[in-house]
Amino acid sequence: MEKFIINGGNRLTGEVEISGAKNAAVAIIPATLLADSPCILENVPNINDVSIDLRILRELGAEVTVINNSTIRIDPRNIRDVAVPYELARSMRASYYFLGTLLSKFRHASVPMPGGCDLGDRPMDQHLKCFRALGSNYTIEHGIVELDADFLFGTQIYFDKVSVGATINAMLAAVKAEGLTILENSAKEPHIVDLANFLNSMGADIMGAGTDVIKIRGVSELHGATYSIIPDQIEAGTFMIAVAATKGDALIKNVIPKHLEPITSKLRKIGVVVMEYDDSVRVIGQDSYERITVKTMPHPGFPTDMQPQLAALLTLAKGTSIINEGIFDNRFRYVDELRRMGADISVDGNVAMIEGVSHLTGAPVKASDLRAGAALIIAGLSTNGTTEIEDIYHVERGYENMDEKLRKMGADIYKREIPANIRKAL
Ligand code: UD1
Numbered sequence: 001m002e003k004f005i006i007n008g009g010n011r012l013t014g015e016v017e018i019s020g021a022k023n024a025a026v027a028i029i030p031a032t033l034l035a036d037s038p039c040i041l042e043n044v045p046n047i048n049d050v051s052i053d054l055r056i057l058r059e060l061g062a063e064v065t066v067i068n069n070s071t072i073r074i075d076p077r078n079i080r081d082v083a084v085p086y087e088l089a090r091s092m093r094a095s096y097y098f099l100g101t102l103l104s105k106f107r108h109a110s111v112p113m114p115g116g117c118d119l120g121d122r123p124m125d126q127h128l129k130c131f132r133a134l135g136s137n138y139t140i141e142h143g144i145v146e147l148d149a150d151f152l153f154g155t156q157i158y159f160d161k162v163s164v165g166a167t168i169n170a171m172l173a174a175v176k177a178e179g180l181t182i183l184e185n186s187a188k189e190p191h192i193v194d195l196a197n198f199l200n201s202m203g204a205d206i207m208g209a210g211t212d213v214i215k216i217r218g219v220s221e222l223h224g225a226t227y228s229i230i231p232d233q234i235e236a237g238t239f240m241i242a243v244a245a246t247k248g249d250a251l252i253k254n255v256i257p258k259h260l261e262p263i264t265s266k267l268r269k270i271g272v273v274v275m276e277y278d279d280s281v282r283v284i285g286q287d288s289y290e291r292i293t294v295k296t297m298p299h300p301g302f303p304t305d306m307q308p309q310l311a312a313l314l315t316l317a318k319g320t321s322i323i324n325e326g327i328f329d330n331r332f333r334y335v336d337e338l339r340r341m342g343a344d345i346s347v348d349g350n351v352a353m354i355e356g357v358s359h360l361t362g363a364p365v366k367a368s369d370l371r372a373g374a375a376l377i378i379a380g381l382s383t384n385g386t387t388e389i390e391d392i393y394h395v396e397r398g399y400e401n402m403d404e405k406l407r408k409m410g411a412d413i414y415k416r417e418i419p420a421n422i423r424k425a426l
Contacts, residue, residue, distance in 0.1 A: 004389040004403060006380035007412040008362060011285070012248035014409050018236045018255050019045040019400040020070065020229035024191035026094035027168045028198050028229060029053040029074070030101045033062060034175065035202055037224035038075040044229060046070065048397045049092050056088050056098060083110040086143075090115040092397070096127065096165060099147060100172030103136055109147040113140070118369060120329025126159050126166035133157050134173050134181070154179030154218055162187050162298040167214070168195055175204045177218040186214045189299040190259045194230045201225040231255050234305045235399060237263040238374045240283045241309045242406070244272040245316065245382040247285040250409055257281055262302050266294060266310065270317055291319035291356065296326045308334045308375035314354045315343040316382060321354040334372035337365040341379050341387065362387040370398045377402070381411055390418070 020043035030053065032039040044050060046069055054064050054072070060082075063075040082102045089095040089112035102109035113124075124145075128138050136149035154177050159166060167187040172195075174181035186192070188210050196209030202225045205217040236255045243250045244267060257264070257276040264274045264281070270292050273284035292314065296304040304327040314321040315338060325331045332347045339345060340363040344355035362385025367373030373395035380387030389395075392415070395402060403413045 001418045002392055002415045003418055004377065004380075004392050005414055005416050006362070006377065006387045006389070008381050008383035008385060008387060010246065010381070010410045010412055012243045012246045012250050012381070012406070012409040012411060015251040015253055016239050016405050016409055017253050018231045018239070019043070019047075021045070021191055021194065021232040022047060022049060022234070022398045023094070023164070023189070024194040024229050025050050026053055026092070027097050027191060027195045028227070029057065030097040031172060031195065031198060032074040033057065033060065033076040033079050033101050034105055034172070034199075034222045035076055035224040036221055037077070038073055039202075039224045040067070040071065040073050040226040042071050042226070042228040043231070044070050044072055045232065045400045047400050048393070049094065052088055052092050053094070056084055056095065059085055059088065082106050082108045084112065086112045089113070093122075093165070096124065097168060097172060099127065099131070099145060100169035103131060103147045103149060103173050104152070104176045107149045107152065110144055112144050118333075119331050126161060126163045127169045130157050130166060130170040131173055134177055136173075152177035152218075154181040154216070156182045157184065159183070159185040164189050164192065167192055171195060171199065171206065171209075171214065171216060174216045174218065175199055175206070176220065176222065179218055181216040181218070183214040183216070184212065186212050187298055188212060190230055190233060190256070198225065198227045201227055230259070233259040233263070234303065234371075236260055236281070237303070237306045238309050238378070238399070239405070240264075240267060240272075240274070240281065241306075241313050242378050242381055243283040244285040244289070245313050245378050247287060248409070249282070249284045251280050251282050253280040255279060255281060262300055263306055266292060266302055270314070289313065289317040291317050291321045293322045293324075295324040298327070301326070304328060304331060305371050307331060308371045309378055311335075311345070311352060311354060312338065312375040312378040312382075315345065315357060315360060315379065317354075317356045319356055321356070323352045323354065325350045325352075333368040334375050337368070337372070337376055338379055340365055341383065343379070359383065361385050364388045365390070367391045367394045370394045374399065377406075377413070381406070381413070
């Protein structure tokens with residue numbers, strides 16, 4: 001068990017290379033099992049959620065070869081098993097994509113209910129509604145979702161709620177179904193487009209990804225493909241805010257500036273200077289920032305996955321900022337930890353009011369989930385004191401070598417093992 005120690009106060013400068021997108025990778029990796037020949041994936045982030053996905057594939061019978069730090073080869077031809085092991089499924093949210101892929105390929109799937117960040121109620125009704133509409137039966141017993149279909153046929157599905165996961169699972173399940181599937185009120189996140197592009201490069205026929213109507217004409221076979229995953233918009237946004245919070249000046253490389261627009265526009269509104277280039281953005285932090293009102297929304301709205309990091313920056317803005325969390329019920333668990341550092345935040349339901357303070361102070365804190373951990377890192381970098389962050393395994397699920405990348409930009413951050421006798425007392 002390790003923690004991050006941050007001696008804050010250093011401006012972030014220089015440059016940072018953004019890794020492949022976590023949320024695209026965790027959909028594309030399970031999708032490789034639909035192919036009848038090997039796939040090569042490039043720009044794969046080296047994070048714990050990806051390691052878990054690869055372990056699941058190996059358990060199912062796939063041959064996974066790591067070619068280099070960001071390239072892997074997956075040969076799915078020997079996959080016979082349709083049961084995902086409990087411990088692996090429980091350690092991440094996106095394990096539920098094996099439901100869509102295994103159902104699509106074998107007409108049967110057995111996947112334990114997923115884990116992932118605790119952000120409040122995270123039902124799966126829209127996923128199950130899609131599987132049933134496509135012709136599958138489902139049962140949930142002893143914590144395991146079982147899907148079973150004789151035949152999958154195209155249909156029209158209207159999502160009652162915009163859901164990234166349900167849109168992706170519906171695409172995966174429908175890609176080899178007989179006939180045309182139309183998904184209405186679909187999510188439009190960049191990783192949905194990335195998955196559609198990957199499936200199309202394998203021979204699928206998917207149109208409209210990135211709009212709210214996706215049309216999928218089922219095909220009987222999918223072949224292997226070589227594909228490069230898009231850069232991680234949330235990792236990029238996290239570094240942009242870290243630069244702003246330290247009044248730094250740095251180039252964020254390997255990004256798609258268009259994907260960052262919802263983040264860039266809010267940062268500019270509070271006074272951060274953001275300059276866009278073809279595949280990078282330069283962020284120039286300022287001495288003071290203006291207040292803002294933000295509501296998190298499905299893409300192209302401001303992403304909920306950037307909400308805690310933005311809140312960390314707004315603790316230092318002038319006046320009262322308001323954040324309305326529009327996606328999840330319980331995404332303010334980091335607030336108590338920021339308060340330990342001197343932040344003035346009150347929460348009422350899904351709304352947080354942040355009174356700007358002149359500075360934060362270092363403190364011992366705990367990451368409650370992945371993006372909460374990122375917010376605490378940003379807060380720690382902005383102070384002049386020492387911050388110790390426990391439970392950093394959350395951060396390592398989704399950020400590749402975050403401490404190393406920050407060190408290269410001038411931050412004083414390192415990992416320290418928590419001694420066993422102290423661990424027991426925690
Ligand atoms: C995905 C992302 C996560 C991000 C979230 C919202 C991955 C692996 N995770 O999570 O990082 O924070 O999108 O952008 O890509 N809902 C239902 N019924 C369902 C499914 C969802 O009511 O069947 C609700 C959820 O409770 C939530 C909202 O819909 O309130 C959006 O959730 P969803 O888009 O599905 O999030 P995830 O796919 O879990």
